[in-house]
Amino acid sequence: MITNNTILVVDDEIGIRELLSEILRDEGYRVALAENAEQARVWRNKTRPDLVLLDIWMPDTDGITLLKDWASNGMLTMPVIMMSGHGTIDTAVEATRIGAFGYLEKPIPLQKLLNTVSKALRGGQNKPHAVFSLASLGKGPLIADLRKRMEQVVSLKAPLLLMGEPGVGVEICARFMHRPNTPWIEPETLTSLADSPLDLLESARDGVLFLKEIGELNKLAQKGLLLLLSKLEKYNVRLICATSQSLAELTAQGTYHPKLFEILSSLTITVPALRGHREDIPDLANQILLRFVESGEVSSVLQFSTAALNCLRNYDWPGNLTQLTGVVHSLALTCTGEEITADAVQQAMVFPESSSISVLPEIPLDLSLREARDLFEKSYFERLIGQENGNMTRVADRAGLERTHLYRKIKMLGIKLRGN
Incomplete structure (x- = not known):
């Protein structure tokens, strides 16, 4: 050969x-x-x-x-x-x-x-695009502390709950728990929790089962997760769950099973938002750019100017690592020279006037926090989808969400897409 x-x-x-x-x-x-x-x-x-x-x-x-x-x-x-x-x-x-x-x-x-x-x-x-590892997330004190906490619990059998805003990289932390040559099961949707939770355990036997966004589980899926938790030892499975929502808040509202919250909250680690460790953003941006260069998508001589990296560092990144990856990708593909400038970064960070907070509806104060959040998110996504003419890849990049999470969110909020 x-x-x-x-x-x-x-x-x-x-x-x-x-x-x-x-x-x-x-x-x-x-x-x-x-x-x-x-x-x-x-x-x-x-x-x-x-x-x-x-x-x-x-x-x-x-x-x-x-x-x-x-x-x-x-x-x-x-x-x-x-x-x-x-x-x-x-x-x-x-x-x-x-x-x-x-x-x-x-x-x-x-x-x-x-x-x-x-x-x-x-x-x-x-x-072609290698995923981030825990070691590559940063060198600042917050990420050093995160690594220390992960190393401390890596050999435990107890279920682990990873908490963090959308896009912070909970999957990277979950992967750190995986032992070589053992199963890694990460279902795309969590419907099987309601239908056949033990099938998930059988697939993950002697390995890791990673469940994302467990704050969005309905009552039936929550019962399935409770059953699954009771059988972990029998199947020798390490369960790792992740959520960007407050399970304590959901439990207080009566939408989350108290026993499930009690079990999952016994071992938790919070993955910090990108704005909490800004000092790592320039290195992360260079890492992302390097991957696009080495995949052949962009020119091998392309690099960020120092001023451009400073602009990226000073942005708040509500979509965290996912959003940063999307922005760097866009900047790399649209750059006409050998250097990504600060002006290019600033243009990428500026949203059109029509997306100003003033165009969003006034939210009644007699709503619960969850109802008010849903109303805001519905209006936010509807406007974002309109501005991008229904291009869900660009909507996901701007919102800082993975596409699967974006579609779940849109379905939950009752937003109708074109052609649906």
Whole structure:
């Protein structure tokens, strides 16, 4: 099989580098070699390999540290397979949580090497935009504290509730809980909670079940979740739930089951809003831009000006990381030069006059907080959909929501779309 895939082999032992190089070249791969972490950094800074085979134990910088550096700098946009002659399960788990694709123990059986490389390359092609990892969310004190809390609860069996505004990256935190080579189940909708909750547990047996936006569950789905919670130990499933709503408020209003709230609130972690750690925004914006560059969507010389990064830093980002990703994508695609300027950022942040708060209806004060919020959101989304002529991708970007969450919200608010 002839291929143009380039594999970077990083190992301090010349014999292993040469052996791996010979095997891979015989299979038609292009191979680059680095004898230490510094050489690997230099090579990675110049170009993006399609795959990295990375030794854990090296004299200058160990492979786990290099993996963390790439993850935190937005450079982990290719699959990385860790290698070690004396590794442990803990090391493999840590590497996978940082973002490694897999782990091979030396001496590496030939067929296992080729199968793992082939699988990793296929995965890299299917996912041109690498997802964020917990290590890449930022270096400021808020994210450092978040990482510390996540590490503290990672080995627990209790259900975990992640709370945060839409778009903050709860999925990234949930992924941190996943052990390698175990099931990861993330249903697109939560209707199966009402219909067949135990089927979800069977699918996730010995792995992780991640349920998003559980604040939107109806009464029947809440009962299904309660049943599911009672069977977690039997199926050996780690349950992670996420919500952008206040379950305490919903419980006080009588729309959420008190027992369900009691169980879920026993272990909670709040994922901070982007505006709470502004110091990380420039790095995050550069990471996002790098991914679009490396996917081939935009020019390889494109970059942000310092003033543009300052503009992004000072914006409040109500849609958080999801909104920032959408804005950076739009700026990258519409930039006509080699630099994204502050003016371009400011234009992207300015909404038309017609979207001013003054055009929204006056909200009666005799409504409950939830009714008032629903009235505001209905008017907000109707105007946004009108301004974007029904283009739901742009509506989702401007609102800072994932499309699936946007459609659920629109359905819940009773908004009629064109053609429906």
